[in-house]
Amino acid sequence: MTVSTEGHTVKRYDQQLGNLRSLVLEMGGLVEDQITRAVQALQDEDLVAAREVVARDHVVNGFDVRADEEVVNLLALRQPVGSDLRLILSMAKTVTDLERIGDEAEKIARMTARMYDGTNIPHAKLLRDVASMAKLAVAMLHGALDALARMDVATALAIAKGDDELDGEFQSSLRRLATFMMEDPRTIGHAIDAIFIIKALERIGDHSKNIAEYVVYLVKGKDVRHVKKEQLTMDDLDS
Template sequence: MMTESHHVSSRFDEDLARLRTQVLQMGGLVETQVAAAIDAYSSGEVGSVKAIVDGDRRVNELEKAIDDDCAHIIAKRQPTASDLRLVLGVSKIVTDLERAGDETKKIAKGIRRIYENGHLPGQFGPGVQHLAEAALNLVRQALDSFARLDTGQATQVIRLDDDVDVEFKSIIRQLITHMMEDPRTITTSIDIITIARAIERIGDHAKNISEQVIYIVEGRDIRHIKEAAK
């Protein structure tokens, strides 16, 4: 009887380990997509835009597969305590990863529109490149905090997202001034604003992932705490 119980427990551990691996695989794909979009923004490689858009399909497929695995584990294994928190946390993390992938697709399409209008994105929107690199760093750190279940690193990501928000608002103010001074730049500036907004939201999704890491490890739901305190 103990042997059978041990086998069941071992298979359950394997299920959870595979779940974590799948999340990191999906996260790695999103990270690659964001990095490719940043490169396209600065280099003018419009050809990579199609690859970014196509890559989003794979992100969506992984989200569905991981969601199915979460449902299967809950139904078959009936996890409790920290194991249940891991499964529930993963189901929320993959939603944020999928949405980050959607935002990356918006960035790619915005870049394509700018090039099709005969411009180079890097000529416009000062600070967008830096904002994108900061958001990509948040995604990397959030995934690393999940891989190691490191609440300290997760907390750091949540703090750093505030800096991304501040930088985003600064970029928007500069672009609005730019449009007022030269109305000919309005169309391209609006595309840059769309790109910057998508980048800012990627940072938000990295923050959400980090909040789930804290929930998985400590059982604390810290979402919306700052808003409630205002």
């Protein structure tokens, strides 16, 4: 008598896809925590906390390697097509963006350590925009990950459209920092560090937008990366 293993094979395949998705979401939670800790260390002038963020970046990189291995194994062994292939490709791209977000969190922590590791500390006005920008950036990442977890296209589209607000905050902050440097050349060193920090937050928003766009691709099969989001509706995605 021949015993069919097809059911077991399909079940194992579904489990592998689910494990990859869970791994990516776990990595996302870690990266979100890294950003929060890095910004909090900056606001508290906490060198110990900043260095802990830098030291923990290797954990983020470990997730990156594990996820890449899972993706390669699935592509090589399962030869996925259709929605399964979209899932694997979307997870692979999401991991890349999450790893880069982790790098930006580490950068903020390194800038914090540099700015406060001495007697010449920066004036508070140089960092006045960090809290509001960080709130927007973290909200974008959290929303994108939530959309990924729930396969929520409407939320993903809203996140993708929301990147303009963070970009506007970045440009306004950049102009203020330029003014501070012109008014008082002694602030130039710390102002440059502040620019690196707000640029890191702006980049976190960009990567979060990318993740949201991958959710749209995953669920709807449509690549919206180069589409003007303000003109895009759910009806467009269903057509």
